Amino acid sequence: MSRPARSLALAARLLREGRLSCEEHARDVLDRCAEHASCNAFVTLDADRLLTAARAADHAGPARRPLHGIPLAVKDNIDVALLPTTAGTPALRHHRPGRSAEVWRRLAGAGALALGKTGMHELAYGVTGQNAAFGTVGNPVVPGYICGGSSSGTAAAVAAGLAPAGLGTDTGGSVRIPAALCGLVGMRPTTGRYPAAGVLRISRTRDTVGVIATDLADVAFLDGLLAADPAERYAYPRAPSPRPDGRIRLLLPRRAWTGLDPRVAAVAAGCLRELRCAGADLVQVDLPDPADLLGEAALPVPLHETWHELAFYLARCETCGDPGELIRRIASPDVADVLAPLLHGPVVPDERYRHALRVQDDLAGAAVGLLREHRADAFLSPTTILPAAPADVGAEVSVLGRPEPVFLSYIRNTAFAAVMGWPSISLPAGTTPEGLPVGLLLDTPPHTDRFLLALAARCAGIWRSSAEPPAAPPTATLEEEPCPTCGTPTRSTCPPIWPA
Template sequence: MTPPHLWTVTQARAAMRQGDISAAEYLAELTGQRTHLAGLCAFMPGADTVPSAESRLPGPLGGIPLAVKDNIDVAGIPTTACTPALRHHSPRRHSAVWRRCAEAGAGLMGKTTMHELAYGVTGAHTDRLTARNPARRGRLAGGSSSGTAAAVAAGIVPAGLGTDTGGSVRIPAALCGVAGFRPSTGRYPGQGVVPVSPTRDTVGVIARGVDDLRLFDAVLRGDPVPVAPPPFPAPPVLAVPRATAWTDLDPEVARTAEAACDVLRAAGWTLRDLPEPLYDPAELMGAALAVPLAETRTALEDYLRGHGCPLTCETVLQSIASPDVRAVLTPLLHGPVIDPGRRRAAREVARRTAQAALRALRRSGAAAFVSPTTVTPAPPLGTGSWVRVGGREAETFTTYIRNTAPASVWGWPSLTLPAGRTGSGLPVGLLLDAPRHHDHHLLDLGRRCEQHLAAVRPAAPEIP
């Protein structure tokens, strides 16, 4: 029998409705887990907010405590984005996404640690702000929504909110062994979130299963109930972009992801290899990086001004603590680092490559692309600008966003599911990318995929 701290939101709500557990008893289970696993550093220190045991039960999230990434505003709670200048920044109003969660009955378990200013893929920070991976405490949780992913994977909360600009929900979800969803850009409101790039940013959700992701999709869109999409023809068809997303993989990631694909084939799914590259990887990566760098300074200034915050963008950038984030963002103090021509070129790359990807899906008759979420498992603590991938050195940032960046650049919905574990027990994610505004279809496809994979996936080891 699954213990309460490992229930999904759907399971917890059902247990409360049936009288098997009260909201207070469920909360006690989770807070006990949080205390026991404080060493994971999933939550911001000194922000021990715990929801009331009298959380409103009538809403779809009634009685459910959630984790919220520390760049998403919750009124009266500091929003620091894990950067020193914002440590006393306490917004007076909720972000739009948290307001919708609260109106649906959710409570706040706490704000979670993150890669500083959401500009990183590992979650590495100063010690107390670096979330450890529940699968192996000597490994990083991934970023930038590191603490939320660690809290969900560890059974401290059943779900939580993160943000995703280039992979910041999907990467940590995959590396910690849970599900993560980035919606089509613009699907959820962005008010009240410390920004990186208005063109690319979106709030996303990390949870233990796709049914929960569908529930949150309805809540965050403001829908009364999840919408059931038209059924896919049976069996589903997926496109496998061999020449772009399946190259230069860590051998254990390749083995685990291929085994997951074999499970789908055995279940009757059709997986069609695409031997030709969908895009030039270097060109797409350039577009992925150029637009955020062109937008961050103005977007951050607008956020601070909108909150009546006395801080300036210069103050925030000058006080950055993480060396990797400082190296990327302090050049913005001296003026634009991306000229208008490069920004226009990046947008043209996004448009052209999205059209090519859509044509490839249509030609193959596929509903979505499938690939490993990351090319290598969770990196060790202490990983900096370089990481080892299958015996070679590679740049950490571009390595981890390589397979998540395309959907971000195109504005497509993207879903990572647990695919299995390496021989040493590190989680591997399987990524599904569908065309823009096909969110309902992608979540339906993910639910069916999840059911097949769960039937053969070994249980996660108990967290020490």
């Protein structure tokens, strides 16, 4: 048995050149899924359906589409026709929509095959991947630790090499958190950039489909296929720096860089050092306290909108048409604690909802103002303030020795872009001494998605040497020759800045 290609581009080339048949590739993928069944990445995995589709792709003739015959993972709140969409909750266990979500129709139109529907935190209301109805999704990179959520299964499938990429959804960090905790690339686009039809959302204001992959170029390619603008399809992003000298300038929100787990701080510091060595400008700025943002804007909006979004989706569901029934049957205690109060009426009054929307507008205005003032490219912060917690973590986690809520701890930095509807991408930054992945987050204003992808490529290229451990310890010569740019005594010369 061969190992399925980890890169979307590589798999596409092998299939396009006929060096691998679609059926062979599908069988390899299914064999690997069986090997990694313990991580519980999939809620639905229909092998016969996949193999039938793969055989059909093999007989499709010489005209090969961009994703011809490539199996991709799909989060289980995104409809794929005739496959169950459970959203990780018991009331939808037998729900089989007759039509695919528009995002999947676009990928299927490019030749992709649905490998299966992936596990998730129930109704996307959580960050760990624990699910009392369908089982917890495990982290294949570091067994015994959480995968992150809520797009847990998609991240696990990609990290385990079961699919080169997959779809998730992101309300406050549900694509970027599991990507960071599994050492992957995870992108949330500008809200509204990808179509929402056929997706069980919990917030029309915040929810968006997002992409998780091992390779940044694959994320960029899928973004082009999914975007509403056909002109962006198939093109890798190329964007200049807004600064005449072509140097990167990034803003570091002070609050986002405080209270970090020392292991995350050490990895992030290495990346900052690499950026400075490459000539990038890093500027500390002040934005509202993330804790205030969560309480005032991040949480009230979804809670106000969830009942209406569930009712809208369930209106086309034959097995469960009542939001109340769905909520009463929630299996996971943490999700039930949040949503059960909706059975007695709105938990967020209209005035508090309107205040939350004003807060997000004020925050967006302040953030754009800072970027303009400093002529900066983006905001940079650690994706999560701590690495993956043990798989049996409860409602609280230790942050610098203090017990803190798991949910609020993990979305503290990712909520910033989600609240404002900005595109945001989490990039692998390195690992802790225990091998736990750490991610860094880049956020840019709305409708700058292709610029963000190009900037991410620049940054990832710069700190790749920090993310990948050297083959041998540094020599005495290197230690004796400080960097002429920043004085750091770990390398004789700094890598040059990426050309403008």
